[in-house]
Amino acid sequence: MNFIFRKLKGKIFEKIRFKLSLFILVLVVFTTFVFYIFTVQMMNRYVLDELIKRAESVSRSVAASATHSLLLGDLLGIDNIIYKLKALHRDVEYIAVVDTDMKIIAHTDIEQRGETLEPAKGRMLKEGKNGMVVNEISRRTDNYYEVVTPFTFKNKQLGTILLGVNKSVLLDAKKKARDRILAGFAATLLLGIIGIFMVSHLITRPIKELSSGVEKLKEGKSGWPLRVYSKDELGKLTENFNTMAKLITSQKENLNKYAQDLEEAYVSTVRVLAAAIDARDPYTHGHSTRVAKVSLKVGEAIGLSRDELEDLEIACLFHDVGKLKTPDFILQKMEQLDSVEYNEMMHHTEDGAEILSKAHSLKKYIPAVRHHHEWYNGNGYPDGLKGDQIPLFAAIISIADAFDSMTSTRPYRKALSEEEALAELAHLSGTQFNPRLVKVFTQVMNEQKQTAGQPYETK
Secondary structure, three states, X not given: OHHXXXXXXHHHHHHHHHHHHHHHHHHHHHHHHHHHHHHHXXXXXXXXXXXXHHHHHHHHHXXXXXXXXXXXXXXXXXXXXXHHHHHHOOXXXXXXXXXXXXXXXXXXXHHHOOOEOOOOOOEEEEEOHHHOEEEEEEOOOOEEEEEEEEEEEOOEEEEEEEEEEEHHHHHHHHHHHHHHHHHHHHHHHXXXXXXXXXXXXXXXXXXXXXXXXXXXXXXXXXXXXXXXXXXXXXXXXXXXXXXXXXXXXHHHHHHHHHHHHHHHHHHHHHHHHHHHHHHOOHHHOOHHHHHHHHHHHHHHHOOOOHHHHHHHHHHHXXXXXXXXXXXXXXXXXXXXXXXXXXXXXXXXXXXXXXXXXXXHHHHHHHHHHHOOOOOOOOOOOOOOOOHHHOOHHHHXXXXXXXXXXXXXXXXXXXXXXXXXXXXXXHHOEOOOEOHHHHHHHHHHHHHHHHHHOXXXXXX
């Protein structure tokens, strides 16, 4: 049983450790994911800004050169500049110089010179100074950014520079940056997971130690101060538990001694009271003690626990407590009782239950005291219970009480022998007495006679 309990307790701590690790893991993963998304977004924005800045710088350079060349009428100079710039920047898709009517003056694709350029439709990303605009152009065949830069001379617009930048270079840069960031966060997450298991172990270890201490304290074990793993709050709690456990163990030892003394005094008091009850009738002296002795043998034979046997003994000693209210002339009458006197004597079961009801600690003995004169067939008193309705202790006491009465001398009759009394019990088995208990009682009495070699003690 202890092995199963320890196994279950181990599973509980594993669950606690798992839940704690899972909670921290989810928190770390979520935090890492959020930071990853945030970092990637910042990186994308940074790369895009740098790309646009470079495109703007190239557009300004072309605009400055185009202005100078147009004023000199040197169109070849413009062609030369845009070819060189495109060759220097592999992500530049095209460079076009148009006049105010969008007619192409120069283009990296020389075949388009002289044609009218249709403005590409896209999403404006940025609008800068001097009319510069950055658009994002998305088509089925190609995707690029277009930087539109007007160029002027003496506040008169001469034309516009259109520079297209391919997105592929940007995407490659983003992918490389993302891969590096992802690798960094993966390494961070791995270290975090290792740290999680270490932290969960460090946290649950002192808790497990405390739980083990509580279980040992419940089992009454002593001499086992818990190990203090740290100087933090859990360590302080463990130290306080050790102090408390030591104090509780000491107080428990004292209480056990006091309880044992009190129990002995209580049982002694009950024995004295039972003797006082029996002493009112000189023919029943020692009756309750003998009933208790035989009843305990039956209780042991049917497998009652130690606590149940203790309760059975006290119930036996109390079973005639109601006779305290029975008049002396009835208890001490030398002849058989008449019907009125017998009815008065029958009230001792109810009177006993009433007496015991005055004390809360004695109420558990009431069923045995009230019903020890019930019959198995339902013809007994005071409530006419039958069969298994009769409390077990009452059924046992009923047999032991009748046996002791039959084997004791009365003024109006002689005592029966043990054999005669057992025969009478067998005769009344199933009517007055529980047949199963009669069988056990008979077996107990026969075994007692064989082992001790002495007859049942009677008066």
